[in-house]
Amino acid sequence: MRLRTLTYSYPDQSGHFGPYGGIYMAETLIPAVEELRREYLRYRDDPEFKAEFAYELKHYVGRPSPIYHAKRLSEHLGGAQIYLKREDLNHTGAHKVNNAIGQALLAKRMGKKRVIAETGAGMHGVATATVAARFGMECIVYMGADDIQRQAPNVFRMKLLGATVVPVESGSKTLKDACNEAIRDWVTNVETTFYIFGTAAGPHPYPMMVRDFQCVIGNEAKVQMPELIGRQPDAVIACVGGGSNAIGLFHPYIEETSVAIIGVEAGGHGVATGKHAAPLTGDAKVGVLHGNKVYLMQDENGQIIETHSISAGLDYPGVGPEHCLLKDMGRAQYVAANDDEALAAFDALCRYEGIIPALESSHALAHAMKIAPGMAKDKVLLVNLSGRGDKDMNTVARIKGITL
Amino acid sequence: MNRIQATLDNLKAQGRKALIPFITAGDPALDKTVPLMHGLVEAGADIIELGVPFSDPMADGPTIQRASERALKNGMSLRGVLEMVAEFRKTDAATPVVLMGYGNPIEAMGWETFASRCAEVGVDGALTVDFPPEESHEAFEHLQRHDIAPIFLLAPTTDEARIERVAKLARGYVYYVSLKGVTGAGNLDLAAIADKMPQLRKHIRLPIGVGFGIRDGETARKIADIADAVVIGSRIVQEIEHSAPEAVVANVKHFVAGVRAALDK
Ligand SMILES: Cc1ncc(COP(=O)(O)O)c(C=O)c1O
Numbered sequence: 001m002r003l004r005t006l007t008y009s010y011p012d013q014s015g016h017f018g019p020y021g022g023i024y025m026a027e028t029l030i031p032a033v034e035e036l037r038r039e040y041l042r043y044r045d046d047p048e049f050k051a052e053f054a055y056e057l058k059h060y061v062g063r064p065s066p067i068y069h070a071k072r073l074s075e076h077l078g079g080a081q082i083y084l085k086r087e088d089l090n091h092t093g094a095h096k097v098n099n100a101i102g103q104a105l106l107a108k109r110m111g112k113k114r115v116i117a118e119t120g121a122g123m124h125g126v127a128t129a130t131v132a133a134r135f136g137m138e139c140i141v142y143m144g145a146d147d148i149q150r151q152a153p154n155v156f157r158m159k160l161l162g163a164t165v166v167p168v169e170s171g172s173k174t175l176k177d178a179c180n181e182a183i184r185d186w187v188t189n190v191e192t193t194f195y196i197f198g199t200a201a202g203p204h205p206y207p208m209m210v211r212d213f214q215c216v217i218g219n220e221a222k223v224q225m226p227e228l229i230g231r232q233p234d235a236v237i238a239c240v241g242g243g244s245n246a247i248g249l250f251h252p253y254i255e256e257t258s259v260a261i262i263g264v265e266a267g268g269h270g271v272a273t274g275k276h277a278a279p280l281t282g283d284a285k286v287g288v289l290h291g292n293k294v295y296l297m298q299d300e301n302g303q304i305i306e307t308h309s310i311s312a313g314l315d316y317p318g319v320g321p322e323h324c325l326l327k328d329m330g331r332a333q334y335v336a337a338n339d340d341e342a343l344a345a346f347d348a349l350c351r352y353e354g355i356i357p358a359l360e361s362s363h364a365l366a367h368a369m370k371i372a373p374g375m376a377k378d379k380v381l382l383v384n385l386s387g388r389g390d391k392d393m394n395t396v397a398r399i400k401g402i403t404l
Numbered sequence: 405m406n407r408i409q410a411t412l413d414n415l416k417a418q419g420r421k422a423l424i425p426f427i428t429a430g431d432p433a434l435d436k437t438v439p440l441m442h443g444l445v446e447a448g449a450d451i452i453e454l455g456v457p458f459s460d461p462m463a464d465g466p467t468i469q470r471a472s473e474r475a476l477k478n479g480m481s482l483r484g485v486l487e488m489v490a491e492f493r494k495t496d497a498a499t500p501v502v503l504m505g506y507g508n509p510i511e512a513m514g515w516e517t518f519a520s521r522c523a524e525v526g527v528d529g530a531l532t533v534d535f536p537p538e539e540s541h542e543a544f545e546h547l548q549r550h551d552i553a554p555i556f557l558l559a560p561t562t563d564e565a566r567i568e569r570v571a572k573l574a575r576g577y578v579y580y581v582s583l584k585g586v587t588g589a590g591n592l593d594l595a596a597i598a599d600k601m602p603q604l605r606k607h608i609r610l611p612i613g614v615g616f617g618i619r620d621g622e623t624a625r626k627i628a629d630i631a632d633a634v635v636i637g638s639r640i641v642q643e644i645e646h647s648a649p650e651a652v653v654a655n656v657k658h659f660v661a662g663v664r665a666a667l668d669k
Contacts (some may be wrong), residue, residue, distance in 0.1 A: 014538065022538070022539050023536065023538055023539065024507065024534045024535060024536070025536065026462070026463040026534055026536075026557065026559075026562050027536060027556070027557040027559045027561075027562060027581065028463075028532050028559035028560070028584055028585075029561075030536050030538075030561075030564070030566070030582060031559075031561040031562065031563060032561065037518065039423075170473075171459065171460065171471055176460060179462075180460050180461075180462045183461075183463075183588045184462065185461045185471060186464070187463065187584065187585055187586055188584060188585040188586065188589065189584075190561060190584055190586070217450055271449075274434060275508075284421070285512065286511075287508045287511050287512060288506075288507045288508045288511055288534065288535075289460060290460075290462070291534075293539075296508070298508065298512060300512065301457075301481040301512060302508040302509035302511060302512030302513065302515075303476060303480060303481075303508075303509065304459045304460050304484065304508070305459075305460065305461040315593075343618050399583060
């Protein structure tokens with residue numbers, strides 16, 4: 001049943017999205033997240049802060065990002081029209097910079113001169129290294145040793161930008177382990193350090209704050225779509241790792257109940273194989289990791305299990321709390337696209353549109369390509385093209401058996 | 405009466421300080437944990453903190469991370485830890501045991517099952533690193549129903565209002581984390597700890613243990629001058645890591661006995 005009207009206001013005062021979210025952190029960091037919450041709420045509606053954020057987004061990032069009608073691809077598919085929100089055209093090549101700038105501006109106001117970040121695909125690391133250079137801050141980026149292999153060009157970019165990249169050798173050597181290590185750094189250096197968290201998850205206020213900064217995506221789209229087609233799209237579609245590009249597009253559409261919301265998780269080798277990174281689609285149990293209560297991939301003993309995805313940015317066992325709530329409410333639908341489907345979408349966008357997408361974004365596109373042929377030609381799907389694929393050249397070449 | 409309170413009251417009456425060693429259950433091998441627990445008691449431990457290994461120990465430094473990894477590789481689980489405590493209780497009915505770890509394994513088991521199993525096997529307290537008071541309401545109800553003491557951490561960053569809040573909820577003892585950092589870090593600041601004590605004592609009637617960064621008898625002795633209990637973790641885990649399997653219990657006993665002697669001096 002489709003909801004007709006909906007009023008929606010989350011999180012609550014204590015940082016919960018229904019049963020999800022919260023501040024599940026070690027005591028040493030509780031005062032730090034509390035300070036962050038206080039400071040964020042203080043600046044959130046401050047005209048000067050908002051003006052500076054808007055200025056940076058316009059002049060440094062290059063916003064608004066355009067929406068592009070992928071006509072040849074849509075014709076080829078023979079059904080619904082696919083439109084792309086071009087976050088790949090942002091400075092640094094992904095949506096991540098929207099949030100990194102917002103948090104850096106807050107760090108500046110809080111007098112913190114040292115910023116740290118975790119990164120999976122390296123896009124958030126690059127965005128953080130970029131804004132740290134822009135604002136003259138020391139920057140340390142934690143990155144899983146496996147991801148350093150997968151995303152070598154981004155590692156070099158971060159170093160060029162003056163950041164220190166610390167390889168994380170523990171656990172599965174991917175994004176979740178990079179998070180663990182960044183949290184350990186934060187515990188140790190809490191007074192001098194601002195943790196620029198890269199996705200709409202973690203302890204309150206991060207899920208709310210990251211969402212707010214990323215909402216520029218959906219807010220722009222809501223203005224751009226009527227300009228382009230005279231109405232809002234029939235569905236908005238985005239890939240979901242931790243969920244920041246997705247919630248940024250989705251949130252402004254939550255109360256617009258005529259617009260379907262579809263989040264696409266990483267299906268890896270297939271959700272049925274267990275080798276995936278799709279907690280929402282794969283019926284994961286609810287659990288606690290990295291400061292919040294969310295759907296979480298774990299074994300029967302509550303140990304976090306290793307995830308599998310071709311894209312480092314989606315290779316994470318949890319998902320932000322707001323997506324968990326939207327799933328339970330039935331307001332958003334969550335599906336998965338497998339590695340090979342994402343690769344096929346990657347190829348298709350290269351060949352039909354001359355756009356090389358990030359492997360993460362290719363998951364969202366893959367689902368759009370799956371459903372478009374079964375829809376009427378006047379239906380419109382808006383896909384968040386969250387990033388560009390330059391960073392993925394090594395991964396894709398390896399899969400195709402090519403040595404660069 | 406809960407074993408923790410009985411033990412700490414008793415020590416207080418004697419004018420002695422509590423020694424609380426930490427080991428990770430299942431490290432270095434499943435069949436070493438119960439012998440290690442008995443060994444700790446023989447060497448002078450008053451309360452045992454038994455670590456429940458977790459795949460993502462965010463508040464721990466490399467030493468305890470490795471212990472967790474070894475334990476998980478050995479097949480350790482929360483269920484298994486509870487069985488170990490049952491085994492330990494067959495020959496030791498007096499020494500309090502506190503489980504220390506992260507919340508998710510308990511969430512997966514369910515708090516009611518966890519708390520009732522704790523009561524059954526003889527666990528006395530539970531310390532969940534990533535469950536601050538703000539998120540512990542449900543956990544509390546179940547722990548309280550089964551008289552399992554919720555043990556809380558306080559940190560150098562904790563302000564007075566929070567100390568007051570934790571003071572109301574805590575049972576057993578309160579664990580003051582003596583440094584900003586993960587377990588096993590070496591930057592302990594004795595003067596800073598001493599400075600914080602009056603603020604803690606103002607609100608906390610329970611005994612206060614201090615841990616994180618205590619590596620030898622001498623430091624333990626100095627901590628004991630200002631606190632009621634000394635918690636030692638990473639240094640013992642290191643002893644375990646560096647010992648041959650057949651020597652592990654003897655080596656740990658030797659180290660802990662040394663700290664005990666320093667404390668009682
Ligand atoms: C281009 C791109 N899209 C999506 C993601 C996934 O993150 P999120 O779900 O927070 O948008 C990443 C993460 O690294 C990314 O680089």
